[in-house]
Amino acid sequence: MNDSTDQAPALECRDIVRTFGKFKAVDHVSFSVPEGSFFSILGPSGCGKTTILRMAAGFLEPDSGDIYIKGKSMLGVGPNKRPVNMVFQHLALFPMMNVADNIGYGLRRRGVAKAEIAVRVKAVLERIGLADSGAKRISQLSGGQKQRIAIARCLVLEPDVLLLDEPLGALDLKLREHMKVELKKLQNDFGTTFVYITHDQSEALVMSDQVAVMNKGVFEQVGSAQELYYHPDTAFVAGFVGDSNRWRGRIDAADASSVKLTTADGLSFAATPPKAGGLGAGGEVDIFVRPESVQIARAEADVQAMDNRLQGRVESVLFNGANSRVLVREPRSGGEIDVALPQTGAFHELRKGEDIWLGWGKDQAKCFAAGEAG
Amino acid sequence: MKKRLGFYLLLAPLLLWLFGLIIVPHIDMFFLSLQEKLGPGDYQTSLANYAAFFNEPLYWNTFARTAIMSILATMITLLIAFPVSYYIAKLAQGRIRAVLFTLCLLPFWVSELVRTFGWMILLRETGVLSHLLQWTGLAGQPVEMLYNDATIMVGLVYTSMLFMVVPLVTTLDSLDNAHVEAGYDLGGNGWSVLREIVIPHAMPGIVSGSIVVFMLCLGNYLTPILLGGKSSLWFTEQIYDQFITRFNWEQGSAFGFLLLILSSAIVWTGLRLTGQNLSSTMGDGGER
Ligand SMILES: Nc1ncnc2c1ncn2[C@@H]1O[C@H](COP(=O)(O)OP(=O)(O)OP(=O)(O)O)[C@@H](O)[C@H]1O
Ligand SMILES: [Mg+2]
Numbered sequence: 001m002n003d004s005t006d007q008a009p010a011l012e013c014r015d016i017v018r019t020f021g022k023f024k025a026v027d028h029v030s031f032s033v034p035e036g037s038f039f040s041i042l043g044p045s046g047c048g049k050t051t052i053l054r055m056a057a058g059f060l061e062p063d064s065g066d067i068y069i070k071g072k073s074m075l076g077v078g079p080n081k082r083p084v085n086m087v088f089q090h091l092a093l094f095p096m097m098n099v100a101d102n103i104g105y106g107l108r109r110r111g112v113a114k115a116e117i118a119v120r121v122k123a124v125l126e127r128i129g130l131a132d133s134g135a136k137r138i139s140q141l142s143g144g145q146k147q148r149i150a151i152a153r154c155l156v157l158e159p160d161v162l163l164l165d166e167p168l169g170a171l172d173l174k175l176r177e178h179m180k181v182e183l184k185k186l187q188n189d190f191g192t193t194f195v196y197i198t199h200d201q202s203e204a205l206v207m208s209d210q211v212a213v214m215n216k217g218v219f220e221q222v223g224s225a226q227e228l229y230y231h232p233d234t235a236f237v238a239g240f241v242g243d244s245n246r247w248r249g250r251i252d253a254a255d256a257s258s259v260k261l262t263t264a265d266g267l268s269f270a271a272t273p274p275k276a277g278g279l280g281a282g283g284e285v286d287i288f289v290r291p292e293s294v295q296i297a298r299a300e301a302d303v304q305a306m307d308n309r310l311q312g313r314v315e316s317v318l319f320n321g322a323n324s325r326v327l328v329r330e331p332r333s334g335g336e337i338d339v340a341l342p343q344t345g346a347f348h349e350l351r352k353g354e355d356i357w358l359g360w361g362k363d364q365a366k367c368f369a370a371g372e373a374g
Numbered sequence: 375m376k377k378r379l380g381f382y383l384l385l386a387p388l389l390l391w392l393f394g395l396i397i398v399p400h401i402d403m404f405f406l407s408l409q410e411k412l413g414p415g416d417y418q419t420s421l422a423n424y425a426a427f428f429n430e431p432l433y434w435n436t437f438a439r440t441a442i443m444s445i446l447a448t449m450i451t452l453l454i455a456f457p458v459s460y461y462i463a464k465l466a467q468g469r470i471r472a473v474l475f476t477l478c479l480l481p482f483w484v485s486e487l488v489r490t491f492g493w494m495i496l497l498r499e500t501g502v503l504s505h506l507l508q509w510t511g512l513a514g515q516p517v518e519m520l521y522n523d524a525t526i527m528v529g530l531v532y533t534s535m536l537f538m539v540v541p542l543v544t545t546l547d548s549l550d551n552a553h554v555e556a557g558y559d560l561g562g563n564g565w566s567v568l569r570e571i572v573i574p575h576a577m578p579g580i581v582s583g584s585i586v587v588f589m590l591c592l593g594n595y596l597t598p599i600l601l602g603g604k605s606s607l608w609f610t611e612q613i614y615d616q617f618i619t620r621f622n623w624e625q626g627s628a629f630g631f632l633l634l635i636l637s638s639a640i641v642w643t644g645l646r647l648t649g650q651n652l653s654s655t656m657g658d659g660g661e662r
Contacts, residue, residue, distance in 0.1 A: 080563060109563075
């Protein structure tokens with residue numbers, strides 16, 4: 001019995017549903033988070049991320065389904081009795097206590113001896129690099145320091161799972177970039193299981209071992225950052241994760257490995273159908289092509305071998321070091337195509353107004369039944 | 375120069391009010407209180423009127439009684455108002471919230487006199503409650519519920535309620551729900567969250583509400599007199615007595631001054647004992 005609980009995932013949700021009135025905020029969601037991993041839930045605003053987290057923390061009960069922490073069902077267990085802690089969106093540090101009292105709060109609640117609390121608070125402050133901030137007031141801390149204190153306040157309790165609700169949301173861009181790395185480091189150092197929710201894909205992709213992409217109360221796909229980026233299962237994931245060029249068209253012919261389609265403007269494309277299949281001639285589909293999958297050429301001959309070819313005119317060059325892009329205007333549809341410049345620097349002298357050829361293989365074009373995409 | 379003038383013009387009503395209605399009468403009262411009446415039209419400057427307060431046990435006993443009853447009334451009001459305010463500020467939503475708040479306000483739509491007579495109609499020997507008790511058989515004969523300390527207390531608490539609820543609702547409203555949730559999440563229970571998070575946050579409201587209620591009780595005249603009857607022994611009654619019945623304005627002024635000084639001293643002691651200070655209460659309490 002004990003053995004099986006040791007192997008159990010740190011957090012497991014089985015088929016949880018939560019409604020507010022008639023509105024289904026979380027709709028039959030199941031997932032499990034292995035011990036010691038960094039799990040993110042990524043989705044647009046209002047998709048139900050916070051609702052899931054609050055159910056895990058115990059502030060909300062699911063309508064149906066069950067939540068297990070280290071193999072134990074948490075139904076009916078109060079938030080103060082669960083071995084999980086939460087870092088709130090606005091951190092919720094207690095302004096009337098100093099830093100040390102904030103961190104010691106949970107230990108005091110557990111009845112740990114005063115001397116022991118002082119030792120453990122000091123140790124955790126040292127680990128987060130704020131050793132001499134114990135006596136400071138919360139209002140005297142910078143945004144990044146508050147962040148670390150809020151996390152330390154939870155980690156000092158050694159929870160089985162740490163839940164984080166968009167904790168970087170309130171920070172400015174530069175600090176956010178810095179805290180991403182910092183958070184991942186903290187997670188590695190402490191070895192705690194992190195469940196992190198965000199609507200910022202770069203946060204999720206950079207830090208996580210596993211990412212769940214969520215939309216309208218359901219999980220669209222769960223996988224590593226690479227899987228989501230290179231092998232999206234649904235149109236929503238393809239559109240939401242990373243940048244894509246997108247076309248909508250009608251299927252002319254389809255088989256198991258390729259789809260031929262024509263857009264309303266008369267452009268023809270070849271693309272790869274989803275694993276699930278189910279696309280037939282006449283159906284409406286969306287195709288997604290990443291900017292870095294598109295090859296640029298000065299002559300048509302250079303892209304002759306590609307499944308898809310287009311001619312266009314350079315609209316603008318967006319230079320940004322290794323992430324430089326060109327926007328190419330396609331004359332027939334009038335649409336703009338976002339293309340990444342090759343890192344070799346071969347096209348660095350490209351100018352606005354130049355005519356150019358674009359090409360990509362059909363495996364670079366992901367095709368999904370037309371619908372709503374992120 | 376012109377700006378200055380505008381500023382002073384705007385300030386003028388406030389200064390006039392402060393000076394004309396508060397400072398001048400008090401200065402006058404102060405000098406009056408130092409006059410000792412030797413005979414008709416014959417006065418000398420002395421502290422005799424103040425000495426009378428300390429030498430006559432009835433006076434300072436009355437004062438002590440008034441102060442203790444007022445402190446008690448303040449504490450009872452706080453104990454009742456806190457859960458009510460918490461409910462209004464944190465738990466009630468939309469319409470219910472507005473209705474509850476109005477309900478607290480409603481008693482103040484009728485004058486204090488009428489309100490107090492309302493209590494008398496309920497509580498007197500031939501009143502509604504007495505009849506009800508007899509009718510249900512809980513009492514064999516008419517019950518007099520007026521003219522005792524408990525009734526005075528009920529009246530004071532009832533009159534003071536709003537002045538405690540308003541500052542409490544305001545401060546509790548500004549308490550972030552996430553703080554309460556964080557308190558539970560980190561292992562706190564209802565009691566410890568209340569003690570360590572809710573009450574410290576609400577402290578400015580508690581202090582300012584308590585000061586207002588205490589001062590109102592201490593200076594109340596109608597409620598103790600009407601509900602407590604002649605034996606109510608309220609200090610304001612002594613002052614009234616000196617001014618109106620005995621026509622001893624000098625003694626009345628001295629009592630008035632003593633009331634001011636002693637009540638200030640009690641508030642100061644109260645602040646000291648609870649480790650608060652006035653500026654953090656009246657100013658932005660959030661800066662603590
Ligand atoms: N207490 C509630 N009562 C009614 N509806 C609610 C409640 N809490 C959340 N909702 C609804 O449930 C949906 C999901 O809310 P949730 O807070 O989980 O979104 P989210 O994914 O965290 O969004 P965000 O990124 O904006 O924080 C929203 O449409 C919201 O309006
Ligand atoms: Mg949210």
